[in-house]
Amino acid sequence: MSWWNRPGPSLAVGAFVLLLAGIALAFWWVPEDVDQGFSQKIFYIHVPIALTAYACFGWGAWKSFRLLWKGQEKYDLESYTAIHIGVIFGVLTLVTGSIWARISWNVWWTWEERQLVVFLILFLFYSAYFMLRYSIDPGPLRQRISAVYALFGAVLIPVSFLAVRLLGTLLHPNPLLTTRGPQMSGSMLGTFLVCFAGVIALGFALYQTELAGKRLDRRLRELRKALA
Amino acid sequence: MSTAEKYVTAAYLVVLAFVLLYVVLYAFKMSRLEREVAELAELAAARDGRQAEPERDRSVVG
Numbered sequence: 001m002s003w004w005n006r007p008g009p010s011l012a013v014g015a016f017v018l019l020l021a022g023i024a025l026a027f028w029w030v031p032e033d034v035d036q037g038f039s040q041k042i043f044y045i046h047v048p049i050a051l052t053a054y055a056c057f058g059w060g061a062w063k064s065f066r067l068l069w070k071g072q073e074k075y076d077l078e079s080y081t082a083i084h085i086g087v088i089f090g091v092l093t094l095v096t097g098s099i100w101a102r103i104s105w106n107v108w109w110t111w112e113e114r115q116l117v118v119f120l121i122l123f124l125f126y127s128a129y130f131m132l133r134y135s136i137d138p139g140p141l142r143q144r145i146s147a148v149y150a151l152f153g154a155v156l157i158p159v160s161f162l163a164v165r166l167l168g169t170l171l172h173p174n175p176l177l178t179t180r181g182p183q184m185s186g187s188m189l190g191t192f193l194v195c196f197a198g199v200i201a202l203g204f205a206l207y208q209t210e211l212a213g214k215r216l217d218r219r220l221r222e223l224r225k226a227l228a
Numbered sequence: 229m230s231t232a233e234k235y236v237t238a239a240y241l242v243v244l245a246f247v248l249l250y251v252v253l254y255a256f257k258m259s260r261l262e263r264e265v266a267e268l269a270e271l272a273a274a275r276d277g278r279q280a281e282p283e284r285d286r287s288v289v290g
Binding site for chain 1: 230232233235236238239240243244245246247250254257258261264265268271272275
């Protein structure tokens with residue numbers, strides 16, 4: 001079996017090493033931001049987690065598209081797992097963002113920032129996916145309805161991502177990666193990239209692990225039914 | 229430790245706690261799956277035993 005089919009353990013080790021290195025760089029190597037001071041160091045974990053959440057929701061939507069296109073059952077479980085992991089990263093985005101807001105703006109949450117509200121809508125949309133999924137009996141109908149719902153949510157991903165760039169901002173920091181290149185020093189960009197690689201590897205490792213567990217669970221249920 | 233340092237550390241610890249919680253929940257799931265595999269193995273063994281019995285009876289008679 002190739003590495004690509006079972007990358008879970010290697011990815012988990014890679015994620016652990018990269019995250020450890022990233023945290024060490026963020027806390028002890030990279031200089032403090034001139035405007036925000038020490039609190040800006042949340043950026044190195046908050047932004048990669050938010051980007052990984054987008055990637056997971058996007059991956060889930062892509063797998064849903066594949067299900068509707070090809071009609072293969074395996075895409076349903078892959079889409080469901082990606083959205084499951086995306087929701088976990090969504091919770092972490094909201095929690096780390098709230099902590100950053102508390103230091104910088106002295107509030108845990110503000111409704112005036114449209115990009116926060118758009119991300120919350122995206123998160124709640126995909127959280128409701130599970131309610132929809134489990135309100136329908138297992139089978140092709142559930143797979144198709146879940147896939148259509150997940151695909152609709154994909155529209156919100158670019159809206160949420162671009163909201164920081166297009167809607168203007170009152171309090172939320174401006175994007176540091178723009179079309180004019182990175183708006184930060186080389187050390188900050190290097191630290192960010194190490195953390196981003198670590199978080200995306202962690203996301204993929206969790207996805208692979210969760211998918212393997214769900215597949216095993218399904219096979220056991222089928223086996224139990226066959227033996228009964 | 230300044231207030232900013234406390235909050236930043238808390239943010240990183242929250243992430244770590246979530247990952248640890250996931251690992252713990254996954255360990256519970258793995259032990260449940262192991263239990264189920266053991267139950268199914270017992271079920272399969274009992275089924276094999278039931279199928280083997282008539283053959284044994286036949287061999288005694290023959």
